[in-house]
Amino acid sequence: MKLIYQQMLAFLGVILVTLAVISILFIRSTTNTVWENNFTQLEQYTEVLKNNSLVQVGDNQFMINSNFIATSENVLQDQHVHFIIYNSKNTAVYPTNSSRTPRGIDDDDWAQLKKGNAVSVRELARNPADGSQQSMTIYYKPVFLSGKLLFVISAFAPVETIQTAIGKTEHNLLIGFLLSMLAAIIVSYIVARYQVRRINQLRQATHQVMNGDYDAPIATKFKGHDEITDLAIDFQNMVNSLKASEAEIERQEGRRRQFMADAAHEMRTPLTTINGILEGLAYDVIPEESKAKSIELMRNETNRLIRLVNENLDYEKIRTNQIILKKTQFNGQVDLANIVEQLKQKADAANDDVVLNAPAELTVYADHDRFVQVVFNIVQNAIQFTDHGTITITAKNGVHQTEISVSDTGIGMTADQVKNIWERYYKADPSRKNTAYGESGLGLAIVHQLISLHGGSIEVDSKLHEGTTFSFTFPDEATAPKQKAVNNGEATEA
Template identity: 75%
Template sequence: MKLLYQQMLAFLGVIMVTLSVVSILFIQSTTNTVWENSFDQLEQYTSVLKDRSFTKVNATTYMINTQFLNDAEEILDQQHVHFIIYNADNQAMYPNERSRASRPIDASDWAELKKGNAVSIRELARNPADGSQQSMTIYYKPVFLSGKLLFVVGAFAPVEQIQTSIGKTERNILIAFILSMLAAVFISYFVARFQVSRINKLRRATHQVATGDYEVQLKLDGKADDEISGLATDFQNMVDSLKASEIEIKRQEDRRRQFMADAAHEMRTPLTTINGLLEGLAYDAIPEESKAKSIELMRNETNRLIRLVNENLDYEKIRTNQIMLSKVTFNAREDIDNIVSQLTQKATDANDHLVIEAADKVKVFADHDRFVQVMFNIVQNAIQFTQDGMITITAKNGYHQTEFAVSDTGIGMTPDQVKNIWERYYKADPSRKNTKYGESGLGLAIVHQLVMLHGGDIQVTSKAGEGTTFTFSFPDEETAPKTVELAQS
């Protein structure tokens, strides 16, 4: 069975049960009210008869005012109300024609009357006038004098009018019930259709995602904050996450292909050079005076391959948290001075000027060898992309951290280049792939991972044609984390 009909049946079932309960309670309440009103009227009649239909003769004798009773019955003839009077011996005294045919009041009811309690009887009862069994409403009220029962006044009427009134009420309720059910059918259909249409939108969106199409914008009708709306919101968030994941997977796959191509290129160049020189040596194609230079070139290319492999291994160890840091507190200024000394010749070749802006003592808490590796790679990168410019190295102690900055006046980078600068084998200037500085494209990727592994932070700001600034920091011993888990990419 389709969900539409299931929902309709559920709504109809709830509405039908509710209407049935309300109708039954209303009919019962109306019936009880009609019966109670009828008995109230009869009780009022007997009270009037008790006070007006008897005339006192002496202290112990009363005379029935027959004329008043006859006039009262005539007035109430349209309501089919009649009266009967019993003496203290449970014998009918009025009217004569009824008293001859009437039967005594039932013993149980007579016992209640002798106690001074009024008695009301309804539904199938004995007609006090002729003793026949028919639907009657009867009300008996006793009259006492000095604690002694004198007589019982009774008023009775057939229940046809009461049943007719109740029947009309029941018919009206039945008509209302039928009309309500018809209205409920239409209402439940549209409500169920509305809910099912929302579910169908979810279903179509799910099928669309299942086919690999994540361009889904799920908007449900209405502003209800219900479970289906919540499900739609969660589903949309899931689709957005899947879409973002797909984009990231595609980007990573492109980077993987680029990585394989770059790795192959980086390794092929020195291998081709070495192979060519070996063939030249094997076939004596290289003059004797050039052999020493060829051997030196092969040694350089071999060292380049070793550096490339070592940097790949180093990067993977850092990325997979397999590297252990041995952090100590030392003076960073001494290492900066040593790095500047080592790179002075390279800076001179590029006509660059190296400047240090730091105090004589700048304490830093880090792994000494890794700190040197970070600083060396960043300064070397600045030299690589700066020609006829200035490179400024800044170091200072901040609040619970040591702050460093390396600024250059080189070629700078575009925003897209800055965004990808930490990717391995990414080079902001592809034309420099074969330079002797930073040939692998792994230097900055390693720098980024090492700083993160220390619990520090590294940022880069750059503008094309104006230069680049690397800003990084290391937390002090008090705030440095014990261990850092790096996200694998």
């Protein structure tokens, strides 16, 4: 069954139950009201008879004014109202000319009347007008004098009159019920169609997404604060996430292709050099005095390949958290000074000045070797991209962390270059792929992973042709996270 019909049946079911309950309550209320009005009317008639049909003929003696009662019955003949007068012995004294004497009042009702209580009943009784047995409404009213029961005035009318009034009410109610049902069908169809139309819009959007179209405006088509609108908003957020994921997958695929090309290029160059020298040696085309230099060149290229492979393995271990950091507390100023000294020759070759601004006691909590590796790679990277400039290393003890920055006055980077510098084999200046200091393009990728493992942070601020600043931190022992490393397939806490 289609959803629109399910929705219609649901709405109709609710409306039908509501109408049925209201109708039953209305009929019961109307019926009770009709009966109460009938008894109230009979009570009024008995009160009139009490005041006008009893004539006092002596001390504590009364006689019944039959003419007045007969006149009253004639007036009320359209309502089929009749009267019976009972004496204190429960014997009917009016009417006296009836073909059949009315039966006496039931004992239970008579007991109530003797107590002074009026009684109203519905029962099968003989109609004094024609003697037939009918369902009647009867109202008994006792008349007392000096605390003594004199008469009981009984007014009654056939139930048929009341049933006729109730039947008319039920007939009108049935017509209203049918009209309400027709209106309910129309309203339920409109509401169900509106709800289904919104669901179909979501379904259409799902097909668009399934076919690769992530640009369909979904949430803008839905107004309101109901669950379907919330579902549309969640679906729109999911589509946006899928779109972003697809863009990231495409970017990663592009980086993967670039990585394969760069890795092949980085490895092909030394292999080509080694192969050429080996062929020269095999065919004895290299002069004797150049063989030593050729062997040295092969050794350098072989070492370059080994470094390239080791850096890739190192990067993967760091990225997958397969190394254990042996953190200790030490004076980082000594290591910074050593790094400046080690790179002095490379800085001089580029006509760069390296300046160190650090306190004599620089407390660092980190893996000592990895700390040196991080700073060395960043300073070396600054020298690589700076000619005739200045590299400034600034360090200080911060709040629960060690803060270090490396600034240069080199070529700088664009925003896109800054966003990609943590990728493997990415180089901001492709023309320097084969320089002595930028041969692999893995240095900054390893730096980023190592700082993340330490629980620190690293930021880059760079402007093209103006220079670059790397700012990074190492948390102290109190705030440094415990590392979960994987060693030989087992998790180890360091």
